[in-house]
Amino acid sequence: MTGSCCPQYSRLTLPLINASSASLLVRWPGGPLRGIAQLPASKSESNRALIIQALAGGGELENLSDANDTQLMQRLLADQQAAVFDAEDAGTVMRFLTAYLAVMGRPAQLVGTARMYQRPIGVLVDALRQLGASIEYVGEEGYPPLKLNGWAPALSSDEPDELTVRGDISSQYISALLMIGPVLPAGLRLWLTGKVGSRPYIRMTQSLMQHFGATCRDLGTVLEVRPGAYQPADYTIESDWSAASYWYAMVALGPAGSTIILPGLREQSWQGDQAIVGIMDQLGVATEFFPDGVQLTQKLPAAAVEQDFSDCPDLAQTVAVVAAALGVPVVMTGLESLRIKETDRILALQTELAKFGGSMTEEGEERFVVRSADFQVSGQTVETYHDHRMAMAFAPLALRGPLTVQAPEVVRKSYPRFWKELERAGFAIENQ
Numbered sequence: 001m002t003g004s005c006c007p008q009y010s011r012l013t014l015p016l017i018n019a020s021s022a023s024l025l026v027r028w029p030g031g032p033l034r035g036i037a038q039l040p041a042s043k044s045e046s047n048r049a050l051i052i053q054a055l056a057g058g059g060e061l062e063n064l065s066d067a068n069d070t071q072l073m074q075r076l077l078a079d080q081q082a083a084v085f086d087a088e089d090a091g092t093v094m095r096f097l098t099a100y101l102a103v104m105g106r107p108a109q110l111v112g113t114a115r116m117y118q119r120p121i122g123v124l125v126d127a128l129r130q131l132g133a134s135i136e137y138v139g140e141e142g143y144p145p146l147k148l149n150g151w152a153p154a155l156s157s158d159e160p161d162e163l164t165v166r167g168d169i170s171s172q173y174i175s176a177l178l179m180i181g182p183v184l185p186a187g188l189r190l191w192l193t194g195k196v197g198s199r200p201y202i203r204m205t206q207s208l209m210q211h212f213g214a215t216c217r218d219l220g221t222v223l224e225v226r227p228g229a230y231q232p233a234d235y236t237i238e239s240d241w242s243a244a245s246y247w248y249a250m251v252a253l254g255p256a257g258s259t260i261i262l263p264g265l266r267e268q269s270w271q272g273d274q275a276i277v278g279i280m281d282q283l284g285v286a287t288e289f290f291p292d293g294v295q296l297t298q299k300l301p302a303a304a305v306e307q308d309f310s311d312c313p314d315l316a317q318t319v320a321v322v323a324a325a326l327g328v329p330v331v332m333t334g335l336e337s338l339r340i341k342e343t344d345r346i347l348a349l350q351t352e353l354a355k356f357g358g359s360m361t362e363e364g365e366e367r368f369v370v371r372s373a374d375f376q377v378s379g380q381t382v383e384t385y386h387d388h389r390m391a392m393a394f395a396p397l398a399l400r401g402p403l404t405v406q407a408p409e410v411v412r413k414s415y416p417r418f419w420k421e422l423e424r425a426g427f428a429i430e431n432q
């Protein structure tokens with residue numbers, strides 16, 4: 001891969017950032033942003049690969065993510081004695097592990113953070129009960145925590161288990177069910193109803209399952225999995241495109257001439273958040289692919305942008321902040337799932353953008369418009385609401401002025417090295 005690497009990248013003595021510091025003051029010293037940024041590996045690929053590896057009974061996984069969500073999944077899967085599984089704030093861990101433990105017939109309790117108890121799981125529990133799982137709600141009906149009491153599948157038949165599953169709440173239920181499909185006696189057929197969000201995550205699940213020897217068919221509203229054991233296989237996890245989006249934001253908001261190299265991203269990706277390439281092409285960032293990564297360079301943004309986030313909900317915060325800071329009006333649709341993620345991301349965006357002179361208003365059903373008038377970054381404090389993506393989406397604003405980010409340790413969920421990488425790129429970061 002060609003491209004120039006900034007001198008800061010080789011600076012090895014980084015000031016210590018206290019991970020549990022109440023807040024960080026982030027400043028940009030001036031001049032273009034240039035360098036190579038290290039991304040985490042995809043937590044979505046990692047967490048699927050770990051579940052499938054456990055069901056396959058082997059295979060080497062290279063470049064597993066250092067995200068807390070992945071480290072947690074790995075620890076919980078490795079613990080053969082555990083009776084209580086704490087999924088913390090990790091949606092994939094809660095949903096994928098529920099299906100895995102259910103089909104393994106492991107009696108278990110699944111617990112998590114207070115926020116996890118507000119994130120619905122009824123669609124998955126109903127489906128697993130139909131397949132033969134005995135699952136109780138410990139608290140509120142339809143939400144974690146859960147108690148799994150065992151697995152008693154219906155008498156075997158030659159016909160696959162057939163379920164109808166809503167696709168408009170979270171695709172993670174569908175991925176969780178698909179992954180256990182090959183170990184069901186006659187496989188699985190899912191009929192999807194409603195508007196199916198986060199589709200690329202379902203396709204990622206199918207691709208990884210196929211990599212491990214499963215036979216899947218995707219007929220749009222019908223998804224089929226044939227019975228038959230997974231085969232152990234090796235897989236190297238790609239870098240995380242959702243994490244890459246924050247570097248796109250920095251190149252878009254940086255001084256003229258800003259450019260960043262991101263290793264480990266593939267042109268043929270299973271991650272739907274690769275959509276950031278096309279979105280940011282309109283918001284002032286050109287992407288050049290190399291065999292082992294990409295180089296981002298600044299360009300002129302479009303005058304206005306319209307974007308449906310149904311396939312890539314995790315990019316919504318990045319894009320909203322960039323659009324507001326650039327003063328490019330953006331019409332955003334497909335944001336239905338944002339209210340039930342780590343926080344109510346729509347409310348959080350509205351509240352925090354307003355501090356800078358930005359707005360995100362609902363104009364029509366499920367249609368939001370981001371605008372700004374005299375957007376200024378001048379020492380404001382950003383609240384992060386226990387949401388890693390709030391911290392990382394707003395951090396690039398530091399290129400436009402000093403910024404304080406509350407509870408910066410939230411980034412550990414998906415990108416523990418985030419603040420270190422910002423320092424490497426030349427940001428001045430101080431504990432507050």
Ligand SMILES: O=C(O)C1=C[C@@H](OP(=O)(O)O)[C@@H](O)[C@H](O)C1
Pocket residue numbers: 043044045092169170171172175197198201313314337
């Ligand atoms: O399957 C996955 O790895 C994910 C699916 C998406 O969730 P929803 O399907 O709930 O939208 C996404 O927001 C999340 O960060 C990761």
Ligand SMILES: C=C(OP(=O)(O)O)C(=O)O
Pocket residue numbers: 089090091092093314341342389414
């Ligand atoms: C929504 C997210 O994760 P999860 O649903 O897995 O907690 C995310 O990483 O933005």
